[in-house]
Amino acid sequence: IVLTQSPGTLSLSPGEGATLSCRASQSVSTSRLAWYQQKPGQAPRLLIYDASSRATGIPDRFSGSGSGTDFTLTISRLEPEDFAVYYCQQYGSSPVTFGPGTKVDIK
Amino acid sequence: EVQLVESGGGLVQPGGSLRLSCAASGFTFSSYWMSWVRQTPGKGLEWVANIKEDGSEKYYVDSVKGRFTISRDNVDNSLYLQMNSLRAEDAAVYYCAKYGVAGRPPYCFDPWGQGTLVTVSS
Numbered sequence: 001i002v003l004t005q006s007p008g009t010l011s012l013s014p015g016e017g018a019t020l021s022c023r024a025s026q027s028v029s030t031s032r033l034a035w036y037q038q039k040p041g042q043a044p045r046l047l048i049y050d051a052s053s054r055a056t057g058i059p060d061r062f063s064g065s066g067s068g069t070d071f072t073l074t075i076s077r078l079e080p081e082d083f084a085v086y087y088c089q090q091y092g093s094s095p096v097t098f099g100p101g102t103k104v105d106i107k
Numbered sequence: 108e109v110q111l112v113e114s115g116g117g118l119v120q121p122g123g124s125l126r127l128s129c130a131a132s133g134f135t136f137s138s139y140w141m142s143w144v145r146q147t148p149g150k151g152l153e154w155v156a157n158i159k160e161d162g163s164e165k166y167y168v169d170s171v172k173g174r175f176t177i178s179r180d181n182v183d184n185s186l187y188l189q190m191n192s193l194r195a196e197d198a199a200v201y202y203c204a205k206y207g208v209a210g211r212p213p214y215c216f217d218p219w220g221q222g223t224l225v226t227v228s229s
Contacts, residue, residue, distance in 0.1 A: 032213070032214075042221070043202055043218070043222055044202075044216075044219055045219075046207065046215060046216065046218070055207075055217060087151075089152075089216075091213040091215055094212070095154050095213075096154050096213045096215075097154075098151055098152035098153070098154075099151075100151050101151065
């Protein structure tokens with residue numbers, strides 16, 4: 001399954017909301033889709049799994065939604081530490097695959 | 108706290124070999140499938156291999172089959188990736204990753220190690 005993320009880059013200011021899209025080339029089984037955050041020099045960190053469940057310790061300003069082929073990560077109010085690259089991953093079928101990422105940078 | 112610490116990366120010539128290690132702590136290592144995932148600026152994130160809890164099943168991405176071998180030591184809580192016949196396109200940051208839940212994958216990864224850089228160049 002090929003994942004496409006849009007936009008490639010999102011330039012926003014702290015306090016603004018962000019909406020990131022992940023589209024799959026075929027339906028993702030039982031919404032088995034995850035979102036990760038990656039900061040420079042760090043490993044990806046799990047934010048959302050099963051399309052809409054927050055991972056342990058993830059603030060509630062992060063939310064996920066979607067099903068089938070269209071998924072969304074929403075950050076309600078950007079904090080300074082949220083500027084990073086975000087990846088989606090599908091694990092509904094093998095091999096698992098990742099999207100190319102959306103960079104959220106400071107406007 | 109779950110921790111995964113990779114080591115073993117470095118510079119290797121095309122055709123050479125390298126063995127990556129991942130030291131795991133903070134969870135019952137023998138109860139989880141484990142995986143290696145790599146990242147390059149060009150190809151992004153790519154799952155490389157995974158191994159069953161007891162090491163009896165191993166799976167690889169097509170591009171590394173026959174060249175890479177994943178293994179584990181449940182006494183030392185360690186995961187390994189033996190990489191032979193390395194190619195320029197294998198250059199990447201390699202991450203050791205634990206699946207988010209016990210049981211048969213596929214699943215998401217949580218957490219990831221800090222990564223180890225493999226450079227393939229003459």
